[in-house]
Amino acid sequence: MNRIARTFNSLRDKGQKALIVYVTAGDPSLEATAATIPALVEAGADLIEIGIPFSDPLADGPVIQAASSRALAKGVRLDGILKMTAAVRERLPELPLVFMTYYNPVLQRGLERFCRQAKEAGVDGLIVPDLPYEESGPLLREASAQGLALIPLLAPTSTEKRVEAICSSAQGFVYCVSVTGVTGMREKLDQELGRLVQTVKEHTSLPVAVGFGIARPETAAEVARLADGVVVGSAVVKLLGEGAREEALALVRSLARVLHARCSA
Amino acid sequence: MLPDKRGYFGPYGGRFVPETLMPALEELEKAYFFWRDDPSFRRELAWYLCHYVGRPTPLYYASRLTEALGGARIYLKREDLNHTGAHKINNTIGQALLARRMGKKRIIAETGAGQHGVATATAAALLGCECVIYMGAVDIERQRLNVVRMKLLGAEVVPVAAGSGTLKDAMNEAIRDWVTNVRTTYYLIGSVAGPHPYPMMVRDFQSVIGQETRRQILQAAGKLPDVIIACVGGGSNAMGIFYPFLAEPGVKLIGVEAGGRGEGPGEHAATLCRGRPGVLHGSYSYLLQDEEGQISPVHSIAAGLDYPGVGPEHAYLKETGRVTYLTASDEEALEAFELLSRTEGILPALESAHALAVARKVAPSLPREAVVVVNLSGRGDKDVETVAQAKGVER
Numbered sequence: 001m002n003r004i005a006r007t008f009n010s011l012r013d014k015g016q017k018a019l020i021v022y023v024t025a026g027d028p029s030l031e032a033t034a035a036t037i038p039a040l041v042e043a044g045a046d047l048i049e050i051g052i053p054f055s056d057p058l059a060d061g062p063v064i065q066a067a068s069s070r071a072l073a074k075g076v077r078l079d080g081i082l083k084m085t086a087a088v089r090e091r092l093p094e095l096p097l098v099f100m101t102y103y104n105p106v107l108q109r110g111l112e113r114f115c116r117q118a119k120e121a122g123v124d125g126l127i128v129p130d131l132p133y134e135e136s137g138p139l140l141r142e143a144s145a146q147g148l149a150l151i152p153l154l155a156p157t158s159t160e161k162r163v164e165a166i167c168s169s170a171q172g173f174v175y176c177v178s179v180t181g182v183t184g185m186r187e188k189l190d191q192e193l194g195r196l197v198q199t200v201k202e203h204t205s206l207p208v209a210v211g212f213g214i215a216r217p218e219t220a221a222e223v224a225r226l227a228d229g230v231v232v233g234s235a236v237v238k239l240l241g242e243g244a245r246e247e248a249l250a251l252v253r254s255l256a257r258v259l260h261a262r263c264s265a
Numbered sequence: 266m267l268p269d270k271r272g273y274f275g276p277y278g279g280r281f282v283p284e285t286l287m288p289a290l291e292e293l294e295k296a297y298f299f300w301r302d303d304p305s306f307r308r309e310l311a312w313y314l315c316h317y318v319g320r321p322t323p324l325y326y327a328s329r330l331t332e333a334l335g336g337a338r339i340y341l342k343r344e345d346l347n348h349t350g351a352h353k354i355n356n357t358i359g360q361a362l363l364a365r366r367m368g369k370k371r372i373i374a375e376t377g378a379g380q381h382g383v384a385t386a387t388a389a390a391l392l393g394c395e396c397v398i399y400m401g402a403v404d405i406e407r408q409r410l411n412v413v414r415m416k417l418l419g420a421e422v423v424p425v426a427a428g429s430g431t432l433k434d435a436m437n438e439a440i441r442d443w444v445t446n447v448r449t450t451y452y453l454i455g456s457v458a459g460p461h462p463y464p465m466m467v468r469d470f471q472s473v474i475g476q477e478t479r480r481q482i483l484q485a486a487g488k489l490p491d492v493i494i495a496c497v498g499g500g501s502n503a504m505g506i507f508y509p510f511l512a513e514p515g516v517k518l519i520g521v522e523a524g525g526r527g528e529g530p531g532e533h534a535a536t537l538c539r540g541r542p543g544v545l546h547g548s549y550s551y552l553l554q555d556e557e558g559q560i561s562p563v564h565s566i567a568a569g570l571d572y573p574g575v576g577p578e579h580a581y582l583k584e585t586g587r588v589t590y591l592t593a594s595d596e597e598a599l600e601a602f603e604l605l606s607r608t609e610g611i612l613p614a615l616e617s618a619h620a621l622a623v624a625r626k627v628a629p630s631l632p633r634e635a636v637v638v639v640n641l642s643g644r645g646d647k648d649v650e651t652v653a654q655a656k657g658v659e660r
Contacts, residue, residue: 108558155285
């Protein structure tokens with residue numbers, strides 16, 4: 001069993017939900033990212049998404065856009081990110097690690113080479129927000145060959161037909177986007193979210209995580225009633241970008257408290 | 266017939282967007298296929314193109330330019346005479362009518378030079394829709410006249426400061442808006458770029474240019490053109506004039522990209538001539554990018570050509586060799602701008618001046634019997650400040 005499945009299973013056995021934390025690689029530096037990930041895990045993160053910065057991140061809101069631009073401006077490159085990831089893997093052998101990347105950097109590295117190098121660095125899965133199901137065949141083949149999970153995204157606008165098709169080839173977990181929109185902190189979730197998660201659960205036995213817009217423990221608690229995991233990104237990236245590392249860790253602790261509280265249900 | 270069912274022209278095209286938008290693209294494709302051949306839709310579109318846009322536009326024999334160059338006869342397809350001063354409105358009227366039939370009351374668009382923004386704001390005003398235009402902060406600075414025009418037409422113009430503050434960043438932001446408001450909003454893309462079905466749909470709406478040209482040149486010259494030349498940014502005016510001639514092997518087709526001020530990265534916008542394939546803004550096509558796939562900065566004196574991507578059908582036509590893609594530099598475009606202004610009394614858009622710059626090289630090598638058609642995609646009023654600055658014209 002791989003690290004992603006092991007983590008979700010062991011949380012489920014304890015009646016807990018997964019806290020998934022996104023960080024932009026190289027903001028403010030790769031050394032800082034390497035040091036921050038263990039601290040996030042210490043604070044309660046169960047799975048880490050490492051964001052590979054891209055010049056034109058069209059699925060991201062202003063916080064992650066700014067973090068990506070800062071990282072690229074500092075000269076962060078894919079080889080450096082792979083090296084940093086390998087170092088994190090060495091330190092945390094059991095931590096599930098996934099890359100979140102736009103498709104073009106993967107294409108330019110070469111699908112086979114990208115997947116092989118990610119695997120060698122200790123990565124467990126890939127999330128590619130601009131690669132919909134219909135176009136995912138070639139990457140799915142290469143990722144599978146390396147034993148990497150290609151984690152699909154589903155949205156409140158996804159029709160049941162699409163949910164069914166996407167779930168049929170899903171690996172790792174299914175990532176439900178909580179709102180129609182880009183990443184970033186929000187007050188309200190989409191009314192369709194409950195229906196979406198329920199439909200997904202009817203079509204797959206994989207864990208379901210919900211992300212985009214979740215920044216506060218109250219929202220996380222609400223989502224935890226529906227799903228197996230919660231993704232938090234922009235809220236943490238924003239604090240890290242402001243140099244407020246302690247506040248970022250405090251936020252992660254407060255989210256972990258909510259998600260790791262044993263559910264009575 | 267291309268594209269195929271998945272929106273591919275050979276290996277280029279497709280649909281690389283977040284899942285949130287996929288159902289909307291499916292809905293759009295279905296609506297377009299339904300209305301495209303519907304007689305009432307066709308009649309409505311034809312009516313607006315005739316009575317509102319002012320079509321057909323003339324195919325004008327530029328005799329003084331022909332004399333000045335001393336070779337092939339040069340005809341200009343006068344898209345600059347359309348309402349709003351460029352070819353862009355052929356597409357915005359078509360898509361806005363489609364949006365209305367789809368029940369979408371809010372229209373958004375990206376714009377570079379502002380021509381597509383003005384054409385979208387115009388169509389939105391005409392049909393009574395809410396309109397939001399995304400425009401790079403740098404472009405807003407250099408195309409102020411068009412910003413004012415859009416506002417006067419009732420559109421909200423949202424400046425985009427992210428990235429390079431130009432067309433690609435405006436497109437990122439328009440896509441983000443669409444992802445957020447997809448249930449109520451129609452995204453009106455202005456070029457033959459973006460995810461399927463946009464490259465096909467925009468080409469179809471723009472191909473009125475080529476269809477008219479075909480009819481008009483047969484009447485005027487009694488033969489098809491030997492050469493057709495058009496500028497290529499995203500590539501909509503070029504696709505529009507080329508498309509009805511693709512199956513005519515005797516007609517040489519030349520697309521002209523922005524050579525800018527040099528060959529280094531950030532100095533030009535010659536995507537097909539100097540880029541390589543990748544994924545940006547929803548399709549697989551040529552891009553200007555670094556070896557890691559990060560999108561490169563671009564430059565052109567013509568804001569409408571200042572884009573690091575190009576429509577996927579152009580990538581395909583380059584690969585098959587059906588269309589030849591060349592570049593014209595900022596300097597050559599300025600010279601062509603001046604030449605047309607002085608010989609014919611027509612100020613061309615700086616974008617169109619790139620096509621004229623290549624005509625200037627091609628025409629003298631051909632005999633007088635040969636016919637060259639240049640797509641004069643827009644008028645140059647918007648560019649007079651840029652040209653005056655570059656040329657040091659006294660005010």
